[in-house]
Amino acid sequence: MAQNVYQFIDVKRIDPPKRSLTERTIEFVEIYQPLTATQAEGQADRCLDCGNPYCEWKCPVHNYIPQWLKLANEGKIVEAAELAHKTNSLPEVCGRVCPQDRLCEGACTLDEGFGAVTIGSIEKYITDKAFAMGWRPDLSAVVKTDKKVAVIGAGPAGLACADVLVRNGVSPVVFDRYPEIGGLLTFGIPPFKLEKSVLQLRREIFSEMGIEFRLNTTVGVDVSFDSLLDEYDAVFLALGTYTPMKGGLLNEDAAGVYEALPFLIGNVNNLMGWQTEHPFVSLKDKTVVVLGGGDTAMDCVRTSIRQGAHKVSCAYRRDEANMPGSRKEVQNAREEGVEFLFNLQPLGIELNDAGQVCGVKVISTQLGEPDAKGRRSAEPVPGSEQILPADAVVIAFGFQPSPPKWLVDMGIALDNKGRVVASEQSPYALQTNQQKVFAGGDMVLGSDLVVTAIAQGRKAAEGILDYLEV
Numbered sequence: 472m473a474q475n476v477y478q479f480i481d482v483k484r485i486d487p488p489k490r491s492l493t494e495r496t497i498e499f500v501e502i503y504q505p506l507t508a509t510q511a512e513g514q515a516d517r518c519l520d521c522g523n524p525y526c527e528w529k530c531p532v533h534n535y536i537p538q539w540l541k542l543a544n545e546g547k548i549v550e551a552a553e554l555a556h557k558t559n560s561l562p563e564v565c566g567r568v569c570p571q572d573r574l575c576e577g578a579c580t581l582d583e584g585f586g587a588v589t590i591g592s593i594e595k596y597i598t599d600k601a602f603a604m605g606w607r608p609d610l611s612a613v614v615k616t617d618k619k620v621a622v623i624g625a626g627p628a629g630l631a632c633a634d635v636l637v638r639n640g641v642s643p644v645v646f647d648r649y650p651e652i653g654g655l656l657t658f659g660i661p662p663f664k665l666e667k668s669v670l671q672l673r674r675e676i677f678s679e680m681g682i683e684f685r686l687n688t689t690v691g692v693d694v695s696f697d698s699l700l701d702e703y704d705a706v707f708l709a710l711g712t713y714t715p716m717k718g719g720l721l722n723e724d725a726a727g728v729y730e731a732l733p734f735l736i737g738n739v740n741n742l743m744g745w746q747t748e749h750p751f752v753s754l755k756d757k758t759v760v761v762l763g764g765g766d767t768a769m770d771c772v773r774t775s776i777r778q779g780a781h782k783v784s785c786a787y788r789r790d791e792a793n794m795p796g797s798r799k800e801v802q803n804a805r806e807e808g809v810e811f812l813f814n815l816q817p818l819g820i821e822l823n824d825a826g827q828v829c830g831v832k833v834i835s836t837q838l839g840e841p842d843a844k845g846r847r848s849a850e851p852v853p854g855s856e857q858i859l860p861a862d863a864v865v866i867a868f869g870f871q872p873s874p875p876k877w878l879v880d881m882g883i884a885l886d887n888k889g890r891v892v893a894s895e896q897s898p899y900a901l902q903t904n905q906q907k908v909f910a911g912g913d914m915v916l917g918s919d920l921v922v923t924a925i926a927q928g929r930k931a932a933e934g935i936l937d938y939l940e941v
């Protein structure tokens with residue numbers, strides 16, 4: 472029987488069901504429930520196999536999307552997982568946290584009028600299901616070399632680099648200052664988007680593949696960068712970006728004003744019983760204002776809701792259309808009870824007579840011309856100041872590069888923003904100005920996305936393999 476290529480007309484896009492709002496607003500568990508096999512197969516079947524897969528080009532790791540959708544539709548889970556791992560080191564993570572509306576799904580031919588294929592959910596389904604069936608990457612044909620590479624940072628860039636290296640017979644040793652792998656996947660992105668067990672399973676799988684992890688090990692403190700340069704054939708830098716951007720607000724450092732990332736990490740540590748330098752802050756019963764409009768701000772408002780805050784607002788200086796955060800996450804935050812206040816630029820933190828936070832002074836804005844990234848500038852409207860009541864304020868203005876001193880002392884070239892200079896077109900992809908040293912992820916791109924960090928880690932591994940002549 473001829474295949475029905477118009478099934479997308481009858482079969483509508485369905486997203487995985489979400490947990491009830493009652494559960495969502497108190498629990499730190501993923502809000503999306505898994506697709507059933509019937510749902511996943513039916514949704515995968517909506518792919519037109521249009522011959523010109525824009526989805527594949529828009530995906531930063533260029534996943535073979537139509538091919539694994541076809542395998543998923545046929546119920547060939549192991550084959551689909553094998554294929555998904557050929558281009559992506561963490562497909563189960565990307566399926567959960569990629570802003571698909573801006574990437575693969577935004578480029579799907581069906582997006583206009585019919586609803587894009589649920590690519591992300593199916594990527595997650597394939598990988599979770601294959602792991603549950605006991606499938607593991609098969610490295611039995613890999614010929615081991617005597618080469619070893621030190622990877623600094625167990626975030627997505629470092630993990631992706633180690634994954635490609637070990638699949639090519641090179642032994643990676645991954646160093647991280649934290650007690651678990653994942654970087655911001657573990658110590659940043661909250662469990663309601665990505666449960667910590669996902670990374671714990673990944674660590675087991677990567678360890679079985681031959682990747683060695685040295686956790687609780689800070690390079691520059693517990694082990695010197697020089698010694699890594701001496702002992703290893705190459706070094707990959709994947710340290711991320713961790714300097715919080717300041718708003719230059721009056722009383723920005725007052726008690727009751729919190730930086731976004733330490734707040735999120737403290738919350739995860741409290742849930743998991745882990746020790747890092749960030750203490751737990753509870754916003755229970757507080758009137759919370761979160762300043763910023765990106766993914767980090769969305770994670771802070773939704774964490775505050777789950778902690779039992781009295782009221783949570785998000786103040787952003789542009790309008791909703793110009794927010795950098797994922798549309799899906801804004802929608803989820805709104806459903807969970809977050810109030811969005813657009814076109815408000817913060818000026819300062821208001822303190823009461825006891826020196827405690829009692830509000831945020833803001834000024835209304837109107838939008839001007841688009842900037843280099845296409846986002847319209849926010850211009851203050853004179854005389855429109857007002858005070859938003861608050862007894863806790865979380866600042867989520869983003870991050871700047873944080874190159875450590877040893878990196879600067881080694882003469883690794885940085886650009887004027889502090890990002891490591893490493894080009895995908897260097898003689899060896901993502902090599903720095905030091906022959907043996909490669910770099911990738913946020914510390915090269917500036918704060919970006921999980922999937923772009925993975926793409927860079929994989930690319931850097933190719934550069935390292937070429938350099939080592941493996």
Ligand code: FAD
Binds near residue numbers: 569647732770
């Ligand atoms: P990181 O993930 O930052 O990993 C760097 C690692 O290096 C860390 O584990 C760190 O401990 C380690 N390290 C640093 N210095 C040392 C040292 N001296 N010695 C040993 N280890 C060291 N992106 C998305 O695509 N979707 C999202 O939903 C999303 N949500 C986000 C939410 C938050 C709160 C934040 C902050 C970011 C979010 N991002 C999201 C962005 C994404 O997490 C990052 O772009 C990505 O993690 C960058 O990967 P990386 O490997 O370059 O760095």
Ligand code: SF4
Binds near residue numbers: 530575
């Ligand atoms: Fe889409 Fe991200 Fe998966 Fe690529 S990695 S197919 S962008 S969800």
